[in-house]
Amino acid sequence: MKQSLIKKLGLEPLPQEGGYFKQMHKSKNEIGVPFEHYGDSKRAASTAIFYLLGADDFSALHRLKSDEHWTYIAGANLDLQIIHADGRYEKILIGPLENESARQLFTIPAGAWFGASINARSDDDFTLVSCVVAPGFEFADTEIGEREQLISKFPQHINLIEKYTRVDANI
Numbered sequence: 001m002k003q004s005l006i007k008k009l010g011l012e013p014l015p016q017e018g019g020y021f022k023q024m025h026k027s028k029n030e031i032g033v034p035f036e037h038y039g040d041s042k043r044a045a046s047t048a049i050f051y052l053l054g055a056d057d058f059s060a061l062h063r064l065k066s067d068e069h070w071t072y073i074a075g076a077n078l079d080l081q082i083i084h085a086d087g088r089y090e091k092i093l094i095g096p097l098e099n100e101s102a103r104q105l106f107t108i109p110a111g112a113w114f115g116a117s118i119n120a121r122s123d124d125d126f127t128l129v130s131c132v133v134a135p136g137f138e139f140a141d142t143e144i145g146e147r148e149q150l151i152s153k154f155p156q157h158i159n160l161i162e163k164y165t166r167v168d169a170n171i
Contacts, residue, residue, distance in 0.1 A: 001124055001126060002052070002126040005126065006020050009022055011050060011052055016060065016166075017059055017062055017144065018053070018057050018059050019051055019053045019054075019058075020052045021049045021050060022049060023047060025046070027044040027045040027046045030043065031043060031135055033135050037065060043136045043138065044135065045134065045135065045136060046133065047133050047136040047137040048133075049130065049137075050130060051128070052075075052126055053118050053127050054125070054126050055125040056123065057117075058115060058117040058164060059114075059115045059164075060115055061083070061144075061164045062113070062115070062143060062145055063110075063143050063145070064110060064141055064143075065141040066110050066133050066135050067107050067109055067110050068107070068137075069133075070108065070131055071130045071131075072096065072103075072127075074126075074127075075118070075125065076118045076119050076125045076126065076127050077093055077118065077127070078093070078116055078117070078118050078119070079091060079092070079118070079119065080092040080093075080094060080108070080114060081115050082108060082112050083112065083113040083154055083160070084109070084112045085111050087156065089156075089157060094129065113150065115164035146165070147161060147162065147165040
């Protein structure tokens with residue numbers, strides 16, 4: 001199922017982070033943004049992607065300069081792992097309505113470190129979500145977590161950081 005969805009939706013590997021994606025929308029409307037925060041003075045008002053994780057993958061810890069809204073579409077439950085700027089840890093379960101403990105929509109605040117993996121039952125399991133970023137996503141607004149730096153800053157989360165970072169970030 002994972003491979004057929006990748007093909008059907010035209011998804012591509014997401015560099016460094018992991019998983020597969022396709023940008024589905026980029027607003028033609030631009031908005032002014034603080035240059036000192038974004039390194040530019042304008043961004044698309046919003047962007048939206050499909051994002052797919054398989055049983056054999058994870059989304060590496062990373063952070064964005066904008067909020068990101070995750071919406072469940074299909075597949076297995078997904079665990080969002082979040083380390084907030086103040087060091088507070090939060091785990092959010094994203095999944096179908098049938099799972100009463102799962103959320104179908106969650107917003108990750110700008111500046112929080114986050115990663116994800118799915119609750120796979122078989123090698124063919126997957127989770128498909130939509131991610132909307134506002135102001136719109138640009139690759140320059142992403143920072144992939146470096147293991148040693150994150151451990152130095154958040155030693156209380158060493159196990160999580162080791163699990164959700166890659167030794168070779170150039171995957």
